[in-house]
Amino acid sequence: MTINKKGQMQMTETIAVLFIFFVLLLFGIIFYYKYQQVAVKEKQEELLAARAMDTTLKMLFLPELMCTKREAEPEDNCIDVLKMRQAKATFRKYMSDYYFGIFSYARIRVVDLVDKQELVLYDKEKTKVLDNGTMVGDWEKLEKTYFVVTLRDEIKGQGEARYDLGYIEVGVYS
Amino acid sequence: MAYRDKKGQIEVTFNWVYILIAGAVILLFFFGLVFKQKAVSEQNLGNDLVRIMDSIFTGAGVSEKTKNFIDLSGLADYTLYFDCVDGVGEYGLKGTSARVENEVDPLFAPREIKGTQLIVWSLPYKLPYKVIDFLFVTSSNTKYFLFGGNTGVFDVESFMNSTEGFKRDYVTSEQYKSIDPGKNFQVRLVDLSGDIIGKGKEVPEKLQAMDNNKVTAVVFRGSNQVDYYQKEGERWTKLNYNTPVQIVSLGGERDAAKYAAIFAADDKVYKCNMQKAFKRLKYINEVYSGKAEEMKIFYSSKTFSKECFGYIQEGKPNLIDALSSQANLLQGCFKDNTLSNCGKLIESAMEIKTVNDNLGEKGDCITLY
């Protein structure tokens, strides 16, 4: 082979190698970008789950709802119905002032399985206003957590504590 | 031939220059990427840390009376800071933008913590019903020295039993002058008698070498007032000027408000967090007032429980009036942030407690709490 042809072959080979190299680099960047996208989404899910946990914990131990036994330890997993009825009004009245700082965008529902009744204690939905002025929900997901509780009603028990079965559903909006 | 040689030499030289430049650019690019990633990772670490701390504090806050010992050995070089201004608490990593603001949960901690173990503890604050959980945050290298004798102002034995695992010592007044900070990051002196530490008085010798803001004291003046002091050189300087800080509590064992005074950095932090508690008290008072109304309606229709109805509405004292009085006093309490108007809440709380006790013990009625 003449020197010229050899040189040209060598040049072509070098360019081809460089080309392949850059193609691989491009694949690497695309792969990393896709991975980051998934990682970000996962992180958001993790944060949402953490928020759901925190909101549920706070809800279960709220002094506005917990059953108390005078100076003794408060009762676990118990909601005082007499307080609960007033608490709903208090949460609504001071939602933007205070309770939003505790629960953020969430919906808290208490269901009485015996009387088959439900009460939405707190509901602050993420919303947006459309061009035509209507307000619509602006959330993708409602992450729900359930806890079984007893609903203590002393009036139902005619002065004695009566425990009905129920559950609370704490949903956080994302 | 010579021409060819020259051309080859230039080409070779050019190649090497080209390699150097290209190599340098590529290296610079990757190093830049690495440093940027390092900065981003540190920021992420800071954000993750404060988020995790927030979760820990939430959990610790609800598991009242439980102590949590959190290992921070991986963060021994970082300083955590805690502050509270205008009713909004804040904590985070010093020197970074990673921080959390909280205007709901009272958190009593020193201004800065730097150590290998964080200690988190919560106690319920009752006035007389549970209002909120107070969160106490300290570290294994923050030392508390209590002295001054058991004057009835503060139950030292109860405090020492409850704070097992904390770095605290009870020393006699005679041993005050020889207090040794050891290798601790900061010390807090707690004067229970009220006459050992004072403005202008000398700081114990071994504490004089420490930074001023690392040596603080809280002095109990009577059962419901405290003053805060900080070292300034060799002497104590008062932080809360002329007005003593009011402690609004019903006393008893594990008095959350008194313990909070010991763990709070200074009077500003204490008052700021107590304001959060009073704000919550206002809303809980409304809830209990609603419950009292339901109780009143229930007993008004029952002929066999006139006594219960008396405790709720007609008698002196009675539940409805006591709760209403508490609500009115709270309005006065919010007028300023000195807590000076909040002392009367103790009286109304005692009244509610008395009526509730009557309902439970004497009347066998539904109790308020």
Add this chain to the structure above:
Amino acid sequence: MIGLVIIVILITLGMLFMAIFALKEDPQKKIFTRKGLAYSTVSAGMKMNIECNDEVGKVYPQLGKDILDQCAQDYQDPLCIKYNCEGKHCCQVFNETMSKMLNSTLGGWGKSFEFSARLVQGKGSIPVGLSEIKSKDGCQGKERDSSGLFPIQAGSAGLVESVLYICD
């Protein structure tokens, strides 16, 4: 040749990433809610009052403290001395109520579970099974979280231990 090497490296990297994702531990929230839910379900279940039409009229015993306690004391008797809700034995009442409760809550939320209550009469004795309630597929071979033991002292009969497992 070089191409093959590159392909092998790429495949190895891909498999490494897959392995990382596969070995990732269960998210904290899942564990917290399973454990917390199991605990709260048993705690609430044991405390709840049920309506019982007895010979004397309507009574409202607690499922754990009264009904289960009596079941532990009278499991060998054909009649429950204290509670005869609608003529049913107290152990039957407990089983039916607990089963209904678990299926309407956990079952309704798509959770699998296993509940058991057993009487431990004394040291070294074989525990007596008082109640065994499972969801359709139970927890066989699945990751599960427990409510912890809920002990009730059943008079002189012994100790009743109840436990609930929840698995997804």
